[in-house]
Amino acid sequence: MSTDMPAFRYHPDPLASGSIRESTETCVCCNHIKGRIYTATFYTAQKVSGRFCPWCIADGSAAERFAGEFTDSYGLEGVSEETLHEVTRRTPGFHGWQDPHWLVHCHDAAAFISEVGYRELAIHPAVLDQLRHDLRMDGWRDAAKLEQFLTHLGEGATAMLFRCTFCGTHLAYVDAS
Structure with a gap:
C-alpha cells in the first residue's frame, strides 16, 4: 500500500475535506489497493462499479478510461483549457448538497x-x-x-x-x- 499521495494544486488536502479517505478498496481503474480511495462526485455516462485511487485521478487515467469528470466546468469560465482539464479531470471533487462547482x-x-x-x-x-x-x-x-x-x-x-x-x-x- 502507498502512503504518499499525489499533490493536487486545486484541492490541496482532499483527506481533510473528506473527498479521499483511507481504505482497503481496490481502485476500479488500476485494480490496485493503494490505501486511499476517492469518495466524492464523478460524472460519466458509463457505469462505474467502484471507486478511484488518488493516483488514477492525478494522472488523468480515471477520467480518460471512464470518459468522465470529477467536477462540472460550471464556474470555471475564463480559465485556460489546461486549467479546465486539470480541475475537471485530474483533481478530486468534493461533497456538496447541490452540484459542487469551482x-x-x-x-x-x-x-x-x-x-x-x-x-x-x-x-x-x-x-x-x-x-x-x-x-x-x-x-x-x-x-x-x-x-x-x-x-x-x-x-x-x-x-x-x-x-x-x-x-x-x-x-x-x-x-x-
Whole structure:
C-alpha cells in the first residue's frame, strides 16, 4: 500500500475535506489497493462499479478510461483549457448538497479548502462580505434575515471555502439542501 499521495494544486488536502479517505478498496481503474480511495462526485455516462485511487485521478487515467469528470466546468469560465482539464479531470471533487462547482480568482481556478460554517468564516470577514453581496444578488433583501442565515452556516447550510492560488484571497459560496 502507498502512503504518499499525489499533490493536487486545486484541492490541496482532499483527506481533510473528506473527498479521499483511507481504505482497503481496490481502485476500479488500476485494480490496485493503494490505501486511499476517492469518495466524492464523478460524472460519466458509463457505469462505474467502484471507486478511484488518488493516483488514477492525478494522472488523468480515471477520467480518460471512464470518459468522465470529477467536477462540472460550471464556474470555471475564463480559465485556460489546461486549467479546465486539470480541475475537471485530474483533481478530486468534493461533497456538496447541490452540484459542487469551482470558483475562480485572478483568472485561475481557486484551490478548494473545505466545507465550513460561520465560525470558520468569521476569521475571513472579506469572505462574509462577498457572501452577503452574492446572496443579495440572489434575492435576499432582508438584512436581518441574511445575517441570521450567515451566522447559522454549519446548521443545515454551509459554505464552500476556496483560496486563490495566486494572491491568497479567500472566497466562498453557500451550499444548502
